Amino acid sequence: xxIQLIDIAHARSGDKGNTANVGLIAxxxxxxxxxRKAVTVARVRRHFRGMVSRVDRYELPNLSALNFLLHDxxxxxxxxxxxxxxxxxxxxxxxLRMEVPVPVAVAxxxxxxxx
Numbered sequence: 001x002x003i004q005l006i007d008i009a010h011a012r013s014g015d016k017g018n019t020a021n022v023g024l025i026a027x028x029x030x031x032x033x034x035x036r037k038a039v040t041v042a043r044v045r046r047h048f049r050g051m052v053s054r055v056d057r058y059e060l061p062n063l064s065a066l067n068f069l070l071h072d073x074x075x076x077x078x079x080x081x082x083x084x085x086x087x088x089x090x091x092x093x094x095x096l097r098m099e100v101p102v103p104v105a106v107a108x109x110x111x112x113x114x115x
Contacts, residue, residue: 002099007110009035011092020052020073020091025065031106032064038100044068047098048091068095 005011005024008031013022024039026032036059045055053072060067070091102110 001107006096013092020070022068
């Protein structure tokens with residue numbers, strides 16, 4: 001079954017020069033492994049196709065989180081970019097819209113806990 005990441009994670013993003021930094025944190029520690037397997041560099045790169053040049057991923061198992069660097073996402077960075085979101089704050093919301101496959105039991109639990 002497919003659900004959006006917002007059902008099993010939350011995220012924060014910001015800027016590091018011309019690179020957007022997105023932290024993706026599992027809402028339940030047991031969902032971290034699901035995120036680790038489903039939210040790959042290739043899938044994130046496809047999700048942001050045409051918006052970034054490269055994606056790096058860092059695993060933070062002690063925080064049940066993944067951190068992504070989205071290179072060349074900010075048109076030069078916050079101080080020179082003419083983009084509406086020059087600090088990359090909406091990249092977290094955009095990533096949370098990605099759909100990932102999950103077991104039915106996870107989808108049911110996630111929907112019960114929906115905000």
